[in-house]
Amino acid sequence: xxxxxxxxAGIFAIKRIYEDPSDDDGCRVLVDRLWPRGVSKERAQxxxxxxxxxxxxPLRKEFAHMQERFADFRAAYEAELETNPAVQTLHxxxxxxxxxxxLFGARDPETNHARVLLEFLQG
Numbered sequence: 001x002x003x004x005x006x007x008x009a010g011i012f013a014i015k016r017i018y019e020d021p022s023d024d025d026g027c028r029v030l031v032d033r034l035w036p037r038g039v040s041k042e043r044a045q046x047x048x049x050x051x052x053x054x055x056x057x058p059l060r061k062e063f064a065h066m067q068e069r070f071a072d073f074r075a076a077y078e079a080e081l082e083t084n085p086a087v088q089t090l091h092x093x094x095x096x097x098x099x100x101x102x103l104f105g106a107r108d109p110e111t112n113h114a115r116v117l118l119e120f121l122q123g
Contacts, residue, residue, distance in 0.1 A: 010094025012121045014114045017103040021045040026099025029090065031114055033060065036105030046103070048093070053086035055113050063113075070111050077113055081120050090121060 011026070017036050021028065027047045030036075033054035055063070055077045063073040081087055094100045104114035 010091075010097065011099040012090070012094060012102060012118055013099065014102045014104065014109075014118045016109065017044060017105050024099070025101040027093050027097035028101050028103055029093065030103045031117060032103075032105050033057065034105075039105075044103070047097075048089075050086055050089060053081075053084060053090065053117065056080060060113075065106060065108065065111065067111055073113075074116050077116050078120055081117065087121070094121075 013025070015025065017030060017032075017039055021044075028045055030044065030046050030049045031053050033051045035049075054060070055073075059073065059076050059080065062076075063069050090100060090102075102114050102117060104112055106112035106114070109115070
């Protein structure tokens, strides 16, 4: 189950897209640049696919989900998020819906961009 955190502008949580949707997900937003394998659009039950908030392709390739590169990846991705207008889109959705669940496809629930994004949004 994904972690959630409250703020005055709503709650953010993260969840693997391969987990079943639930009523308490709120607004479901896919935050991967690539569509996850084996997941139909119907099963995903997305409100939005926000590719723009994902790490840039060069950063994603450099990280390659390698644990030893995660600290450098986190710093570089947070720098990208500082100037990314898609972050405001997520804050707007949280204000509108009360809760936004950030969906990701990565296998590792801790070492991935959605975790960095969640912590960035919680600020």
